[in-house]
Amino acid sequence: MASVGEPLVKIRDLHYSRDKNHIFKGVDVDIARGGVTAVMGPSGTGKTTLLKLIGGQLYPDSGTIHIDGQDVHKMKTSDLYRLRMRMGMLFQSGALLTDISVFENVAYPLREHTPLPESMIRKLVLLKLEAVGLRGARDLMPSELSGGMARRVALARAIALDPGMIMYDEPFTGQDPISMGVLVKLIRSLNDASRLTSIVVSHDVQETAGIADYIYLISDGKVVDQGVPEKMMDSRSEWSRQFMKGLPDGPAAFHYRAPELEQDLMG
Amino acid sequence: MRNSRHIEILVGAFMAAGLVALFFLAMQVSNLGSTSTGDGYRVTARFDNIGSLKVRSPVTMAGVRVGRVSAIDYDSTTYEAVVSLHIEGRFDQIPEDSFAKIFTAGLLGEQYIGLDPGGSESYLTEGGELALTQSALVLEEIIGQFLFSKAQEGVKDE
Amino acid sequence: MLDPLARLGRAGIDTLEQIGRGHLLLLGILSGFADLARRPRLLIAQLYAVGVLSLLIVAVSGTFVGMVLSLQGYYILSQFGAEQTLGVMVAASLVRELGPVVAALLFAGRAGSALTAEIGLMAATEQLSGLEMMAVNPVKRILAPRFLAGFISMPLLAAIFSALGVVGGYFVGVGLLGVDDGAFWSQMQAKIDLQGDVRNGVIKSLVFGFVCTWIALFQGYYAVPTAEGVSRATTRTVVHSSLAVLGLDFILTALMFGD
Ligand SMILES: Nc1ncnc2c1ncn2[C@@H]1O[C@H](COP(=O)(O)OP(=O)(O)OP(=O)(O)O)[C@@H](O)[C@H]1O
Ligand SMILES: [Mg+2]
Numbered sequence: 001m002a003s004v005g006e007p008l009v010k011i012r013d014l015h016y017s018r019d020k021n022h023i024f025k026g027v028d029v030d031i032a033r034g035g036v037t038a039v040m041g042p043s044g045t046g047k048t049t050l051l052k053l054i055g056g057q058l059y060p061d062s063g064t065i066h067i068d069g070q071d072v073h074k075m076k077t078s079d080l081y082r083l084r085m086r087m088g089m090l091f092q093s094g095a096l097l098t099d100i101s102v103f104e105n106v107a108y109p110l111r112e113h114t115p116l117p118e119s120m121i122r123k124l125v126l127l128k129l130e131a132v133g134l135r136g137a138r139d140l141m142p143s144e145l146s147g148g149m150a151r152r153v154a155l156a157r158a159i160a161l162d163p164g165m166i167m168y169d170e171p172f173t174g175q176d177p178i179s180m181g182v183l184v185k186l187i188r189s190l191n192d193a194s195r196l197t198s199i200v201v202s203h204d205v206q207e208t209a210g211i212a213d214y215i216y217l218i219s220d221g222k223v224v225d226q227g228v229p230e231k232m233m234d235s236r237s238e239w240s241r242q243f244m245k246g247l248p249d250g251p252a253a254f255h256y257r258a259p260e261l262e263q264d265l266m267g
Numbered sequence: 268m269r270n271s272r273h274i275e276i277l278v279g280a281f282m283a284a285g286l287v288a289l290f291f292l293a294m295q296v297s298n299l300g301s302t303s304t305g306d307g308y309r310v311t312a313r314f315d316n317i318g319s320l321k322v323r324s325p326v327t328m329a330g331v332r333v334g335r336v337s338a339i340d341y342d343s344t345t346y347e348a349v350v351s352l353h354i355e356g357r358f359d360q361i362p363e364d365s366f367a368k369i370f371t372a373g374l375l376g377e378q379y380i381g382l383d384p385g386g387s388e389s390y391l392t393e394g395g396e397l398a399l400t401q402s403a404l405v406l407e408e409i410i411g412q413f414l415f416s417k418a419q420e421g422v423k424d425e
Numbered sequence: 426m427l428d429p430l431a432r433l434g435r436a437g438i439d440t441l442e443q444i445g446r447g448h449l450l451l452l453g454i455l456s457g458f459a460d461l462a463r464r465p466r467l468l469i470a471q472l473y474a475v476g477v478l479s480l481l482i483v484a485v486s487g488t489f490v491g492m493v494l495s496l497q498g499y500y501i502l503s504q505f506g507a508e509q510t511l512g513v514m515v516a517a518s519l520v521r522e523l524g525p526v527v528a529a530l531l532f533a534g535r536a537g538s539a540l541t542a543e544i545g546l547m548a549a550t551e552q553l554s555g556l557e558m559m560a561v562n563p564v565k566r567i568l569a570p571r572f573l574a575g576f577i578s579m580p581l582l583a584a585i586f587s588a589l590g591v592v593g594g595y596f597v598g599v600g601l602l603g604v605d606d607g608a609f610w611s612q613m614q615a616k617i618d619l620q621g622d623v624r625n626g627v628i629k630s631l632v633f634g635f636v637c638t639w640i641a642l643f644q645g646y647y648a649v650p651t652a653e654g655v656s657r658a659t660t661r662t663v664v665h666s667s668l669a670v671l672g673l674d675f676i677l678t679a680l681m682f683g684d
Contacts, residue, residue: 056560084560095555098547109559157559271466278472281480285581288588289627289655296516296591297617323618330617 006069008033008197009054014063016046016053025221026063031165036132036198040205040243041219043240047201048092050218051167054199055089056080067165073106075206085113088166088204092173094150096142096157102129103138106157113161131186133179148174151241152183159190165197166190172204180204184211205244209233217243281387300391306356308393309337318403320369325379326352332357336380352380354391362387365410369403376394378403429502447643450564454642456567457562467570475571476578479535481527483582485591487519490527491590494518495597495612503642511604514611515594516587520617520626521682524587526674529633532579533666538643540571541662544645545655553646570643579626579634587626625681632673637666 009031016024018224023046031037039047046250052058058070065072067083073085096105106125110116116124130137132152142150151174171187172180188211191198202208209215209229217225217232217240225232225240232244258264268373317339325335334354342349354361364385371378461468498514544567544640548551591613598604617623640663648658 052554058555058558081560081562084558089555089558091551091555091558093551095551097552097555098550109561112559112561151518154555274467274473274477277477278469281472281477282581285476285578285584288495288581288584289623291588292520292584292623292626293590296613297619297623323621325615369677381584388679424454 002013004214006033007031009199010066011054012063012064012066014053014065014181015051015061016058016063019059022221024063026062026222027218027223029127029216029223031197032197032214033197034191034195035213036200038200038202038207038208038215040162040202040215040217042243043203045218045220046165048169051169051199051201053090055084055087087162087165088163090151090155090166090168090171092169092183094147094154096145096150096154096176096204099140102134102140102142102145102153105153106160109157111158124160125150125156128160129153132156133182136239146174148176148179151175152179155183155186162194163196165199166243167199167201170203171200171203172202173205187211190253195221205246209244219243282338307334308356308359308366308391308395310352310354310391310393310395310397310399312350312352312380312400313342313410314350314367314402315347315351316371316402316405317348318369318405319370320350320380320403322379324377326354326382327379328358328382330331330360333361333382350380353396359390359392361391363389363391364399365391365397366399366401367397368401371404437473437477437594446647447639450568450643450646451639453562453564453570454569457565458573460565461569461573466572467566468573472571472575474576475536475540475574476581478539479532479578480585482533482535484588486527486531487524487586487589490523490586491515491519491595492597494523494590495594495602498594499598499602506606508602510610510612510616511598511606512591512594513616514593514597516584516613516617517609517622519587519590522674522678523582525626525629525633527532528583528586528630529579529637529670530667532582532634533641533663533670536575536578537637537662537666538659539630540575540638540641541645542655542660544568544571544642545648545650545658548646548648549650549652549655553619560565564646570644572638573640575603576634579603579637580630583626583630595604621682625677628681629674629677630675633670635658636669636673640666640669646681 006017007030009029011029014027014029015022027050029039029050030123031074036202039050041047048060053060053065054072054076059073068078070083072080072083096102097108100108103125106128107121110121110124116119126135126138129138131156134149134156137145137149137153142153144260145153151171155168155171170185171183173182184207187200190196191211200208200212209232212229215227215229215232216223219239225237232240234241282340320336320339322336324336324341325332326336334352336350337353338351340349340351341347352367362385362386366383366385368381368383369378370381382397391397455567493513498511499508502508502511502514544553547563547567553567556566558562595609599606601611644658644662644665645655647653
C-alpha cells in the first residue's frame with residue numbers, strides 16, 4: 001500500500017441526509033496520500049454525494065471531513081476556494097461550459113487562476129488535450145461532443161492546473177475499450193508521475209481494481225468492506241464477493257427498496 | 268471568444284444609441300435650453316393673490332419666456348404671497364421698476380407672470396424685488412364685482 | 426390534512442426564506458462588481474446579450490406606441506381644439522410612464538426570461554457546480570456581469586423607446602394629421618421638464634432594470650434543476666417582473682409626481 005504517513009483526506013463518522021433520505025449513516029474513509037483510492041458501490045448509494053461533501057459543496061449533518069488537517073466545512077470561504085484550486089474534479093456529467101469551445105473550456109481554469117501569457121496557455125491546453133486524445137477537437141463546441149468525449153475534455157480541464165488531488169466521478173462510463181484503456185493508463189501515470197492523490201468513483205470493477213491501491217465498498221449508507229483489490233476479490237464478506245464479481249444472486253440487492261414484485265403487480 | 272470585435276462594435280453602437288436618445292429627450296423633448304437650473308438670477312415679487320400660479324409657471328416679457336417661478340411662499344405678517352422668480356442670465360437688462368402681472372393663458376389656461384418694462388436705468392440683479400405688482404384676476408371676484416355694480420346702478424335708478 | 430393555520434405559517438416562513446435568499450444573492454452579486462473592473466470583456470458580452478438583442482423589439486414597439494398615441498390623442502384633443510398640445514401629450518405619456526414601463530415589460534419578456542433559462546440550465550447541467558469546484562465563484566463570475574448589464578441597459582432601452590415614440594408620434598401627428606410643426610415641438614418643450622419628467626423617467630427605468638434583472642437571476646439560480654423546473658422558473662420571471670414593474674411604477678409615480 002502506498003499510504004505514507006497521515007492520510008490526505010480523513011472522513012470520520014459522516015452522516016448526511018437529503019429530505020428524509022439518509023444517504024450516509026456513519027462513514028469513515030481515509031484517502032492515502034499519493035495513492036489511487038477507489039470508492040465503489042451500487043448506483044444511488046451516494047458516491048457522487050460523497051465527492052461533493054469532500055469538495056465542500058455540501059454540508060454534512062454531523063461528522064467531519066479533514067483535508068490536509070483542515071476541516072473542510074469549518075474553513076473560511078476564501079480558504080475553501082484556495083483549497084479547491086489544488087483539487088480537480090471530473091463531474092459525472094462533464095459539466096463543461098456550453099457557451100465556449102473545448103479549447104476555452106480547458107483554458108478556463110488557467111485564465112482564471114494564473115497570469116500566464118496566451119502563448120503559454122495555448123501550449124498547456126494542447127498538451128492536456130493531447131493527453132486525453134482530443135487535440136483535434138479543440139475548436140468544437142461542447143454540444144458537438146459525444147458523452148464520452150465530453151467526459152475526456154472535462155478530465156483535461158480537471159488536470160489543467162496540475163492539482164494535488166483529483167476526484168474522478170465515473171471516468172470510464174461511455175468510453176470505448178480503446179479510450180478506456182488510455183484513460184486507465186492516464187489516471188495511473190498522472191498519479192505516479194506527480195505523486196497525485198486520486199479518488200476514483202466507478203462501477204467498472206475490472207478497470208478500477210486494475211489501478212486502485214485501495215478500495216472502499218459503500219452500500220446503504222455504510223462502508224461495507226475495504227481493502228486492497230486482490231483481497232476484495234475473495235473477501236470473506238459474501239456481499240463484497242458478489243459485488244466485485246458482478247453476480248446476480250447473493251445478499252446484495254439490485255433493486256431499489258420496493259415491495260414484493262407480485263404485490264405491486266397485483267395492485 | 269468568437270466574433271468578439273463584432274460584438275464590441277454592436278455594444279458600442281447600442282450604448283451610443285441609448286445616449287443619443289437620452290440627449291434627444293433632454294434637448295429636443297424637454298426644455299433643457301431654458302431650464303431653471305442653469306445660470307441666472309433670482310428676484311422676488313409680492314402679490315395679494317396669486318390665483319392658481321404654480322412653481323415652474325413661466326415668466327414672460329413681451330410674450331417671450333425669460334424665466335420661471337422657482338418658489339412660492341406666504342408672508343404671515345403682511346398676508347401676501349411671496350413669489351421667487353428665476354430669470355435666465357441672458358436677460359440681464361430688465362428695468363428695476365418693471366411691472367409684474369399675473370395673466371391667464373386663454374380663458375381657462377394656466378397662469379403665468381408677465382413683466383412690463385419700466386423706465387428705470389438700473390436693472391434687476393440677484394436678490395432684487397419687483398415692487399409693482401398686480402394680482403391674478405379671479406373669475407369669481409370679477410363676476411361678483413360686476414353683479415354688485417349692477418345692483419348699485421339699480422339702487423340709484425330708483 | 427394540514428391545519429390551515431399551520432399551512433399559512435409555513436407559507437409565511439417560506440416567503441421569508443425566499444426574501445432572505447434573494448437579498449443574500451444580491452449581496453454576493455454586488456460584491457462581484459470589484460472583480461468586474463478587471464474583466465470588462467465579461468460585461469461587454471452580457472451587454473450584447475441583454476441590451477443589443479433587446480434593441481429591435483424595444484425600438485419597433487416604441488415607434489408604434491408613439492404613432493398610436495399620436496393618432497388617438499389627435500382625435501380626442503381636436504374635439505377641444507387643442508391639437509396643438511399633441512406633442513405634449515405624446516411626450517409626457519412616453520417619458521413619464523410608457524417608456525420606462527413598457528420597455529421594462531419587454532425587457533422582462535425578452536432578456537429576463539433568457540437570463541433565467543440560461544442560468545437555470547447552467548445549474549441543471551452542473552456548470553455552476555463545476556465552476557465552484559474550479560474555485561471560481563459563479564455568483565461573481567456568471568451573475569454579476571449579467572446583473573450590471575441589465576442595470577445599464579434598461580435606462581438606455583427606455584430612452585430609445587421614448588425617443589423613437591416621440592419621433593413616431595411626430596410623423597403621424599405632423600406628417601399625417603397636419604398638426605403644426607412648430608407648435609408640436611414648442612408646446613412639448615415648454616411643458617416637458619428635464620428634472621421633473623425626463624430625470625424621473627430615467628430613475629424609474631434604473632429601478633426597473635435593477636429589479637427585473639435581480640428577479641431573473643434569482644429565479645434562474647434557484648430553479649429546480651430539471652427541464653420542467655427551468656421552464657417554470659422562466660414563467661415566474663416574466664410574471665413576477667411584470668407585477669413588480671407595475672407595482673413599483675405606481676409607488677414611484679405617487680412619490681415623484683404626487684406633489
Ligand atoms: N438533488 C437531489 N435532491 C434529492 N435527492 C438527491 C439529489 N441528488 C441525489 N439525491 C439522492 O441521493 C442519493 C445518492 O445520489 P448520488 O448521485 O450520490 O448517487 P451515486 O452513488 O453517485 O449514484 P450513481 O452511481 O448512479 O452515479 C440518491 O438516492 C438520490 O436519490
Ligand atoms: Mg454518481
